Amino acid sequence: MKIAIASGKGGTGKTTLATALAQAAAQPVQLLDCDVEEPNAHIFVKPQWTNHKDATIAIPVLDTTRCTNCGKCGELCQFNAIVTIANQTMIFSDLCHSCGGCVLVCPEKALQEQPKTIGYIDTGHSGEITFIKGTLVIGEAMSPPVIRQVKKTAAADQLTIIDCPPGTSCPMMTAVNGSDFVLLVTEPTPFGLHDLKLAVETLRSMDIPFAVVVNRAGCGDDKVDHYCRNEQISLLLQIKDDRRVATAYSRGDGLLSALPELATQLRSLLTEIEKRINQAQGQTQGGGTQ
Amino acid sequence: MKIAISTTGNTLDAAIDPRFGRAARFLIYDLDDKTFTLVENEQNLNAAQGAGIQAAKIIADNEAKAIISGQCGPKAFKILSAAGITIYPCDAGSVAEAIELYTAGALQPAKDATVEGHWV
Numbered sequence A: 001m002k003i004a005i006a007s008g009k010g011g012t013g014k015t016t017l018a019t020a021l022a023q024a025a026a027q028p029v030q031l032l033d034c035d036v037e038e039p040n041a042h043i044f045v046k047p048q049w050t051n052h053k054d055a056t057i058a059i060p061v062l063d064t065t066r067c068t069n070c071g072k073c074g075e076l077c078q079f080n081a082i083v084t085i086a087n088q089t090m091i092f093s094d095l096c097h098s099c100g101g102c103v104l105v106c107p108e109k110a111l112q113e114q115p116k117t118i119g120y121i122d123t124g125h126s127g128e129i130t131f132i133k134g135t136l137v138i139g140e141a142m143s144p145p146v147i148r149q150v151k152k153t154a155a156a157d158q159l160t161i162i163d164c165p166p167g168t169s170c171p172m173m174t175a176v177n178g179s180d181f182v183l184l185v186t187e188p189t190p191f192g193l194h195d196l197k198l199a200v201e202t203l204r205s206m207d208i209p210f211a212v213v214v215n216r217a218g219c220g221d222d223k224v225d226h227y228c229r230n231e232q233i234s235l236l237l238q239i240k241d242d243r244r245v246a247t248a249y250s251r252g253d254g255l256l257s258a259l260p261e262l263a264t265q266l267r268s269l270l271t272e273i274e275k276r277i278n279q280a281q282g283q284t285q286g287g288g289t290q
Numbered sequence B: 001m002k003i004a005i006s007t008t009g010n011t012l013d014a015a016i017d018p019r020f021g022r023a024a025r026f027l028i029y030d031l032d033d034k035t036f037t038l039v040e041n042e043q044n045l046n047a048a049q050g051a052g053i054q055a056a057k058i059i060a061d062n063e064a065k066a067i068i069s070g071q072c073g074p075k076a077f078k079i080l081s082a083a084g085i086t087i088y089p090c091d092a093g094s095v096a097e098a099i100e101l102y103t104a105g106a107l108q109p110a111k112d113a114t115v116e117g118h119w120v
Ligand code: SF4
Pocket: A062, A066, A067, A068, A069, A070, A071, A072, A073, A074, A084, A089, A105, A106, A107, A108, A109, A110, A111
């Protein structure tokens, strides 16, 4: 079962919820930090690191002795990452999306793909949690390949919780893609609601079942509740606005050390999600499957 | 010899476009015949990335030896330099004024990219 924790905007408590869910699970669980531009779940998980590897993409490298500067590669590239100008061909690897097209189109076989490190994948353990973190190298622009490599590092058949990047663009979609269920974390404020609506649109277009969790409930208004009711979106959990959470957070402690009573609620949340996934799969496959 | 000027308009009196990669178009001025042609840069206005690279290619493909514009980023700078094109940052009001300053030798060539960033 793969559950992605996402939110339309940053700072809603997405990471805190993802971490607390993994800690409350009371079974072997994988927690993936896919917020690769600013991974910070490890602060709360405090894992023992066991593995470190590079995340790479394949980028073309030019053999100038073969290149005739015909310009075919640059005409093909949709990303302006390779260009022939005044009898020189240049590659701008930070714009390259690794589509491999230029390598195929080159009539002189002057281009070859080589791996380039754009990030790191770290694996660690803490209790029953297997923690996998992706980090994008500063200055690199392509986070989706790093996110995909974090997800590939995880075992397929275990309960998996994915802490997604905020927003609704490519990185977020890459992170939620392939999950069985998404929890959208929001705050009961006008900003929270605005970004929640965008996230809902994205998930509906991707056809992934989802539900909403309201964090800091009581700090704002009830417009999120109204919206969810009108749109028939389940609001599965409200985490109350509590000073103890902020205090714990500033110490690098998670939600559960501030509100231990939440653990039972989080376990029921996992059970509820499992039930819904099974229902959804039963509907699409015409039978009850795991 | 030809020089290029980024511009928002269609005439010599038109304003310089301070953006290079996302300039509306380029006026290619022939210093010998005192004539000019216009080259649209429209495919670049909406390019997600690398607009400066394609704009630099337009300048080189049109055989201009200098470009007068506002801002030029690191990638465009690299290509233009490799193609032997000199970059003159200029804040003159109109294209005609810029050409005058250029022919009078009053413009200083840029030694480095004049702006950082992804939009170039
Ligand atoms: S397609 Fe091949 S030969 Fe042609 S310019 Fe590109 S690298 Fe050189």
